[in-house]
Amino acid sequence: MKPYAHLLALLLALAVLASCTGRHSHHYNTQRGAAIGAGVGALSGHLLGRDGKATLIGAGVGTLLGAVVGNAVDQQHQIAREADLSDKRIVYYDQNTDYAIEAIPGPRDQQTKCRKVTKREWDKGYLVSEKVEEICEGEKQTPTY
Numbered sequence: 785m786k787p788y789a790h791l792l793a794l795l796l797a798l799a800v801l802a803s804c805t806g807r808h809s810h811h812y813n814t815q816r817g818a819a820i821g822a823g824v825g826a827l828s829g830h831l832l833g834r835d836g837k838a839t840l841i842g843a844g845v846g847t848l849l850g851a852v853v854g855n856a857v858d859q860q861h862q863i864a865r866e867a868d869l870s871d872k873r874i875v876y877y878d879q880n881t882d883y884a885i886e887a888i889p890g891p892r893d894q895q896t897k898c899r900k901v902t903k904r905e906w907d908k909g910y911l912v913s914e915k916v917e918e919i920c921e922g923e924k925q926t927p928t929y
Contacts, residue, residue: 813854813861821850861917863887864901868919882908889919897921 825846830839867874867887875886884906892899898920905912 813857814851815854817850817852817854817857818847819850821846821848821853825849860885860903864903864917864919867901868899 822843823846826839826843828846829842832838832842863874863876863885864887867889871889873886873888875884877884886904886906888902888904890900890902898918901917901919902914903917904914
């Protein structure tokens with residue numbers, strides 16, 4: 785029963801850590817990913833190895849992988865925030881991979897204090913995806929647009 789008490793304490797600590805990011809903080813995905821990855825990794829390590837060492841190794845690997853994935857999500861959101869703040873088109877281009885991502889801000893809605901930013905991903909000159917992301921200065925003032 786003792787190994788399960790350690791695992792339960794670890795998962796409880798990770799749940800508290802993950803809750804610190806808040807529901808409105810979409811730019812803390814690195815921390816959130818690390819916390820979730822640590823929990824999943826610890827649980828997987830414990831189930832596979834059935835000892836404390838495997839649990840710790842699983843937590844470490846899960847933390848690293850979760851942080852990497854969360855950081856990638858944060859970087860995707862960053863270009864939209866940058867376009868919103870500068871009020872102009874932003875393009876990131878990687879010459880090594882011939883990959884580009886651009887963000888084009890739309891007009892700001894004065895009632896909701898939000899702006900829609902169109903994000904386009906290009907790979908070798910071809911449009912791969914186009915998404916619209918909403919950036920708000922704070923909390924929306926009204927639930928409608």
